Amino acid sequence: MTEARRFSEYANGATARGADSPIARRRRSTELTLVVMVALIIGAAYTIAALGTNAEIPAGIGIFVGILLALLLFAHVVVRLVARGADGTLLPLAALLHGIGFVMITRLDDELAGLQATWSIVAILAFVATLLFVQRATDLARYGWLFFAVGAVLLLLPMLPGLGASINGARIWVSLGPLNFQPGEFAKIALAIFFASYLAERRELIAASTWKVGPLHLPEPRYIAPILLAWGFAVIVMVGEKDLGSSLLFFTLFVVMIWVATERVGYLLLGAILFGGAAYFSWTQFGHVQTRVDIWIDPWSRSLDRGYQIVQSLYGLSDGGLTGTGLGRGNPNQVPEAQNDFIFASIGEEMGLIGASAILMSFILIVGAGLRIALRTDRTFEKLLAVGLTTIVGVQGFIIIGGVIKVVPLTGITLPFVSYGGSSLISNYILLALLIRLSDSSARRLGELPDDPTPTERWKAWRLTRTVHRAENKGRPIPETAGLST
Amino acid sequence: MNRQIRQLALGLIACYVVLFVALNYWQVGREQELNARFDNTRQVLREFNKPRGPIVTSDGIVAAVSFPTAPGEPYEYRREYPTDDLLADVTGYFTFAFGSTQVERLYGDVLTGSTAEQQVRSLGDLLSGDIDAAGSVELALRHDAQSAAKFLLGGQEGSVVVIEPATGAIRAMYSNPTYDPNTFVNADFEIAQEVITELQNADGNPLLAQAYQERYMPGSTFKVVTTAIALEAGILSLETVFPNESQWVPPQTNDPIQNYNGSTCGGDLATVFARSCNIPFAKTAIELGPEAMVAGTEAWGIGEEIPIDLPRAAASTFGNTDNLAQELPLLAIRGFGQSEDQMVPLHMAMIAGTVANGGQMMKPYAVEATYDQAGRVLDRTSPEVWKTPVSPANAALMTDLMIGVAERGTASCCIALEGGIPVAAKTGTAELGDPDNLDLSHAWIIAFAPADAPQYAVAVALTNVQSTPDVAVTGGRLAGPIAKGMLDFLLTGPGAGQAPPTPTTTVDDGT
Numbered sequence: 001m002t003e004a005r006r007f008s009e010y011a012n013g014a015t016a017r018g019a020d021s022p023i024a025r026r027r028r029s030t031e032l033t034l035v036v037m038v039a040l041i042i043g044a045a046y047t048i049a050a051l052g053t054n055a056e057i058p059a060g061i062g063i064f065v066g067i068l069l070a071l072l073l074f075a076h077v078v079v080r081l082v083a084r085g086a087d088g089t090l091l092p093l094a095a096l097l098h099g100i101g102f103v104m105i106t107r108l109d110d111e112l113a114g115l116q117a118t119w120s121i122v123a124i125l126a127f128v129a130t131l132l133f134v135q136r137a138t139d140l141a142r143y144g145w146l147f148f149a150v151g152a153v154l155l156l157l158p159m160l161p162g163l164g165a166s167i168n169g170a171r172i173w174v175s176l177g178p179l180n181f182q183p184g185e186f187a188k189i190a191l192a193i194f195f196a197s198y199l200a201e202r203r204e205l206i207a208a209s210t211w212k213v214g215p216l217h218l219p220e221p222r223y224i225a226p227i228l229l230a231w232g233f234a235v236i237v238m239v240g241e242k243d244l245g246s247s248l249l250f251f252t253l254f255v256v257m258i259w260v261a262t263e264r265v266g267y268l269l270l271g272a273i274l275f276g277g278a279a280y281f282s283w284t285q286f287g288h289v290q291t292r293v294d295i296w297i298d299p300w301s302r303s304l305d306r307g308y309q310i311v312q313s314l315y316g317l318s319d320g321g322l323t324g325t326g327l328g329r330g331n332p333n334q335v336p337e338a339q340n341d342f343i344f345a346s347i348g349e350e351m352g353l354i355g356a357s358a359i360l361m362s363f364i365l366i367v368g369a370g371l372r373i374a375l376r377t378d379r380t381f382e383k384l385l386a387v388g389l390t391t392i393v394g395v396q397g398f399i400i401i402g403g404v405i406k407v408v409p410l411t412g413i414t415l416p417f418v419s420y421g422g423s424s425l426i427s428n429y430i431l432l433a434l435l436i437r438l439s440d441s442s443a444r445r446l447g448e449l450p451d452d453p454t455p456t457e458r459w460k461a462w463r464l465t466r467t468v469h470r471a472e473n474k475g476r477p478i479p480e481t482a483g484l485s486t
Numbered sequence: 487m488n489r490q491i492r493q494l495a496l497g498l499i500a501c502y503v504v505l506f507v508a509l510n511y512w513q514v515g516r517e518q519e520l521n522a523r524f525d526n527t528r529q530v531l532r533e534f535n536k537p538r539g540p541i542v543t544s545d546g547i548v549a550a551v552s553f554p555t556a557p558g559e560p561y562e563y564r565r566e567y568p569t570d571d572l573l574a575d576v577t578g579y580f581t582f583a584f585g586s587t588q589v590e591r592l593y594g595d596v597l598t599g600s601t602a603e604q605q606v607r608s609l610g611d612l613l614s615g616d617i618d619a620a621g622s623v624e625l626a627l628r629h630d631a632q633s634a635a636k637f638l639l640g641g642q643e644g645s646v647v648v649i650e651p652a653t654g655a656i657r658a659m660y661s662n663p664t665y666d667p668n669t670f671v672n673a674d675f676e677i678a679q680e681v682i683t684e685l686q687n688a689d690g691n692p693l694l695a696q697a698y699q700e701r702y703m704p705g706s707t708f709k710v711v712t713t714a715i716a717l718e719a720g721i722l723s724l725e726t727v728f729p730n731e732s733q734w735v736p737p738q739t740n741d742p743i744q745n746y747n748g749s750t751c752g753g754d755l756a757t758v759f760a761r762s763c764n765i766p767f768a769k770t771a772i773e774l775g776p777e778a779m780v781a782g783t784e785a786w787g788i789g790e791e792i793p794i795d796l797p798r799a800a801a802s803t804f805g806n807t808d809n810l811a812q813e814l815p816l817l818a819i820r821g822f823g824q825s826e827d828q829m830v831p832l833h834m835a836m837i838a839g840t841v842a843n844g845g846q847m848m849k850p851y852a853v854e855a856t857y858d859q860a861g862r863v864l865d866r867t868s869p870e871v872w873k874t875p876v877s878p879a880n881a882a883l884m885t886d887l888m889i890g891v892a893e894r895g896t897a898s899c900c901i902a903l904e905g906g907i908p909v910a911a912k913t914g915t916a917e918l919g920d921p922d923n924l925d926l927s928h929a930w931i932i933a934f935a936p937a938d939a940p941q942y943a944v945a946v947a948l949t950n951v952q953s954t955p956d957v958a959v960t961g962g963r964l965a966g967p968i969a970k971g972m973l974d975f976l977l978t979g980p981g982a983g984q985a986p987p988t989p990t991t992t993v994d995d996g997t
Binding site for chain 2: 256259260261263303304311314315316317318319320321322325329330331334348352353356357360363364367368371374375380383384387390391394395397398401402405406407
């Protein structure tokens with residue numbers, strides 16, 4: 001049998017395509033159960049919030065729960081069709097965070113709720129599109145440099161005159177007609193993919209550290225240069241755009257990925273030193289950084305002006321106490337930007353320590369699931385990508401929650417899945433789709449379910465089969481099969 | 487790489503554990519401290535955005551009520567006081583930025599429906615979609631009596647208090663100057679601040695309910711207390727006769743004490759009480775001695791905060807008593823209500839009420855009852871005895887003495903009631919002894935009627951009255967007509983025959 005025939009038979013399902021896999025089935029039933037539970041929880045929270053705010057059961061509650069369930073089931077069915085081996089908890093966890101965020105936004109501002117509903121639909125579509133488009137995680141590795149370029153352009157866009165827009169002091173927005181979006185939210189994914197592909201290829205070379213400078217053993221400059229370039233680029237652009245939170249996020253992402261890739265703890269130390277230096281430098285140079293730090297150390301003495309937001313946030317939290325004021329019964333609108341950076345304070349106020357802890361638990365579980373994917377997969381690129389994507393979600397959550405509860409200085413950044421905003425929601429659902437794709441890929445390689453060909457592969461196979469048949473029928477030689485990979 | 491990934495997992499989990507610990511710190515550990523901070527408006531804001539029930543007088547007039555605001559207003563409700571300044575001393579005000587006072591403050595939990603009982607009761611209504619548990623407060627005060635008090639006071643500085651001697655129910659309690667809460671409760675912060683600051687700095691402190699939050703030198707009305715103490719001590723009786731004299735030098739001094747206007751005055755107890763001579767009561771106080779006198783005033787509740795169901799009540803005082811044994815002249819002067827004696831107008835009404843009520847001083851109350859959102863009674867004030875300073879027999883004797891004041895004494899000019907209803911009274915003129923203004927006085931009267939079956943006790947205090955060469959200030963002449971007007975209004979006038987209030991509220995409970 002020729003190479004081409006073997007491929008076409010494999011791809012056409014001569015092997016056990018769609019064969020029964022108990023593990024995959026169990027994961028999907030888990031996901032289905034959890035997704036339905038999430039829909040019920042969110043429906044209940046939505047009703048309670050409306051009761052608390054207006055003392056009446058919302059008119060469209062049936063429609064709301066229906067659409068919510070339909071969206072989640074749609075996402076679930078797509079996962080079942082194209083990534084049935086993937087971890088079953090990621091989608092429900094994200095949906096829970098997203099749903100609680102949506103209820104909170106609805107409760108804070110009806111107008112934003114309508115927009116957020118639209119963004120939710122777009123985000124689920126983006127999730128599905130990503131799953132359909134990225135059929136093999138390894139495909140992404142091939143386009144590492146493309147992602148670098150995309151990330152760079154996205155980061156630079158807000159600085160373009162006429163296109164970029166400054167909102168609340170940070171120039172991280174791009175205005176296209178009526179649409180505003182934050183390209184930085186997408187750049188983080190592009191850069192994570194680039195870092196993963198670059199480091200997967202060259203991690204041994206970088207780790208070898210053959211370049212001796214005095215007592216130091218450093219990686220060859222030509223291997224480390226592109227990453228330093230990417231990092232420096234991101235950091236400089238971010239500082240230029242006054243977006244401290246994203247700057248910190250990129251920095252951490254870079255340091256963590258190079259540390260995991262090289263297995264050298266020295267990079268963490270180097271990162272800490274570099275960060276300390278950069279932080280000290282920006283503290284001395286930029287007024288807005290000094291303000292942030294001052295407010296972090298003592299917001300109380302400025303509780304009516306610059307410290308107002310953080311102080312109100314803490315008042316909200318303390319007012320909520322253990323069990324919260326009840327959805328719709330607190331005053332989270334007292335905190336400026338409650339629907340955005342400070343949504344965690346709103347949740348803490350109205351759902352109490354218990355509700356806020358549920359948010360923290362959800363993030364810990366997402367981090368756990370993401371890093372489990374990294375542990376299970378045997379391919380360096382996928383490991384690094386899973387680490388990068390998980391780090392983004394985990395660290396971003398920590399930075400903003402920590403800022404809101406005065407653990408770290410406040411930096412404007414969204415709380416993944418929870419905060420208001422289309423860019424944030426869509427980019428995080430894309431990130432989620434990539435994690436699910438990675439999870440599915442590793443499950444297939446581990447033999448937990450048959451490694452079915454992807455739809456693209458089947459389509460290619462079908463075309464190839466047709467060509468082979470025609471050639472055979474007409475007695476012509478069978479064409480080249482180069483470029484096909486099984 | 488797996489080792490690093492596990493370490494990363496631990497690191498990230500550690501980060502979230504730190505967040506969890508910090509969250510506990512803020513939400514539970516420092517909850518109370520943060521909630522108590524001055525710039526934390528959460529709790530008051532939450533209360534502000536709750537429906538708030540009305541405050542209603544016992545004759546069914548709404549004194550405070552909330553209306554929902556149009557969408558877009560900063561707060562969900564407006565608080566309005568339809569009676570303007572008439573009941574402000576009792577209802578108080580309810581503001582976002584400047585707190586709340588009086589009934590609005592003390593009964594805030596009833597008005598917003600947050601008492602435990604209301605919460606439990608409103609559970610049943612939750613299913614019907616109505617979670618408005620706002621309760622209402624019914625005052626003991628009558629709108630008509632309060633209006634009469636305001637009218638009779640006619641803008642003069644002072645207080646009028648009417649209580650029911652048998653229960654302690656306050657039926658009227660009005661004082662000038664006062665304020666209209668509508669001028670600032672719904673105003674923007676800056677305007678409200680301006681108005682409140684102006685009121686705080688205004689003469690006579692309009693924001694204070696002078697009738698129960700301020701005390702004034704009582705003058706001769708205090709002789710009721712001195713006489714009653716002496717009767718209880720057994721050193722005075724109707725047979726006691728005081729010599730006719732115009733001045734008397736108490737121990738430890740050479741400065742003589744004089745009667746009012748330096749007149750010569752004496753006779754039996756009924757006569758000196760009716761004519762309000764000073765010297766007999768100075769002598770009585772000296773005879774009682776510092777200890778018995780101080781103990782006696784304490785028995786009348788002097789020195790204690792008045793146990794009214796409103797916040798920040800004042801306490802009457804017999805002055806500094808630490809060295810009274812070495813300051814017998816002061817004791818003598820205080821015996822007839824001068825020097826450091828200071829009485830709360832409400833307390834003086836209660837003193838009249840004690841005599842009227844056979845010697846029992848009832849706790850005064852301004853709130854008759856509280857109701858839940860459906861108009862069911864939450865709590866109804868039951869009358870309570872506060873003090874029993876004098877025996878029924880001596881109270882009867884005191885009544886006779888006070889009838890003498892009304893019929894033949896210092897009040898005979900002005901207190902005779904319509905329809906010949908017997909009345910008992912005691913006047914007082916407190917000379918403030920201001921070196922710059924020797925003619926500045928407080929004019930007092932306390933009275934109750936009908937003297938044989940008392941229904942109402944009244945105290946009128948006209949404060950900081952200026953004597954002129956033509957008209958000398960006396961309690962009988964200035965305050966007497968106001969007390970008469972009050973008692974006439976309530977006993978034979980438009981306010982008569984008003985049945986004791988039946989519980990009515992204006993809460994629309996939809997049933």
